[in-house]
Amino acid sequence: MDFMRCDAMVRRLSEIVDGEASCGERFGFYFHMSICWKCRRYMRQFKQMRTLTGQVQVEELPDDFAEVMSRVLQSEAEGATQHSESLLRSEGMLIGQPVWIKK
Amino acid sequence: MVDAGTLMLTEETLVEGLREGKNWAFREVLNRYGPALLGYAKRLVGDRDEAEEVVQDAIVAILHHIERFEGRCSIRSWLFRIVHHKAIDHLRRTSRFVKAPDQEPYAESFETGGHWKDTPASWGRNPESQADARKMLELIRDLIEQLPNNYKEIIMLREIYQMDTQEICNVLEVSSVHARVMLHRARQALYKLLEQALQEPVESLM
CATH class of the missing domain: 1.10.10.10 (Winged helix-like DNA-binding domain superfamily/Winged helix DNA-binding domain)
Incomplete structure (x- = not known):
């Protein structure tokens, strides 16, 4: 990594902020940051974006999801594939062919 | 019947339960990983209903192929991998798969x-x-x-x-x-x- 070049810093920024760079690389990186305010601004905002991205919420499962899938599993275990298919269809949870009867 | 104790389940026990077709193991997998898998699928395919369909497909595939799980990675990685494949298949089928150009954005x-x-x-x-x-x-x-x-x-x-x-x-x-x-x-x-x-x-x- 060329410590005097901004493009080299920006290219390796993820490795630095993820703690995956070597000690020598980190030293060179922070030396560059101490003399380059443009890279400092980029890094500060890059880190802010990364932190906020980690706060994006995951989805909630529908209330009956486990119930329906559990019945499908039970039918599967019994080898009643036709029954599984009709159960899924009756629950409105199957569109097209189910995986287990695909060729 | 395993209930309150499921919090203490190890991955090995969970996989064993799935292999034996135990309902508690299935429910535990859904509780632990279901919301994450659904969120992942939704952001990949862009639609909640389609995402539920992808996750259902993936769960059925997981149950069919549980014997192939060798424990070389975590069960979470394995579940995400299957949803990844199902979601990409779904996007390709509906001609919506967009890959980034092979160059640095900056x-x-x-x-x-x-x-x-x-x-x-x-x-x-x-x-x-x-x-x-x-x-x-x-x-x-x-x-x-x-x-x-x-x-x-x-x-x-x-x-x-x-x-x-x-x-x-x-x-x-x-x-x-x-x-x-x-x-x-x-x-x-x-x-x-x-x-x-x-x-x-x-x-x-x-």
């Missing part, structure tokens, strides 16, 4: 000598302020949807599901070098979208 931002051509724009916001942070969070959530599929996916795995590089490699079946390069390009692409969005008047973010 390649043209530097002079020949490697210095910035233009100063990176200041976002002019203070993420310490709750109001600014909330607006930016909503904006980032929307902008992630605009990323090409492979960028969107790796951003989710790392930032939202907090996977390390090795786990990402297990899910996407790529090398660690490839994963690192792709993750950085994805972050840069998201940064670029955010930079453009923040140049718009503040009112548009209200």
Whole structure:
């Protein structure tokens, strides 16, 4: 990594902020940051974006999801594939062919 | 019947339970990983109903192929890998799979000598302020949807599901070098979208 070049810093920024760079690389990186305010601004905002991205919420499962899938599993275990298919269809949870009867 | 004790279940016990077709094991997998798998599928295919369909397909496939799980990666990585394949198949079937161009998003931002051509724009916001942070969070959530599929996916795995590089490699079946390069390009692409969005008047973010 060329410590005097901004493009080299920006290219390796993820490795630095993820703690995956070597000690020598980190030293060179922070030396560059101490003399380059443009890279400092980029890094500060890059880190802010990364932190906020980690706060994006995951989805909630529908209330009956486990119930329906559990019945499908039970039918599967019994080898009643036709029954599984009709159960899924009756629950409105199957569109097209189910995986287990695909060729 | 295992109930309260499921909190203490190890991965090995869980896999064993699935292999034996135990209902408690299935429910535990859904409780532990279901919301994450659904969120992952939804952001990949872009639609809640389609995402539920993808997750259902994946769960059926998981139950069919549980014997193939060798424990070389975590069960979470394995579940995400299956949802990844199902979601990509779904996107390809519906001609919606978009792959990022093979170049760095910031390649043209530097002079020949490697210095910035233009100063990176200041976002002019203070993420310490709750109001600014909330607006930016909503904006980032929307902008992630605009990323090409492979960028969107790796951003989710790392930032939202907090996977390390090795786990990402297990899910996407790529090398660690490839994963690192792709993750950085994805972050840069998201940064670029955010930079453009923040140049718009503040009112548009209200």
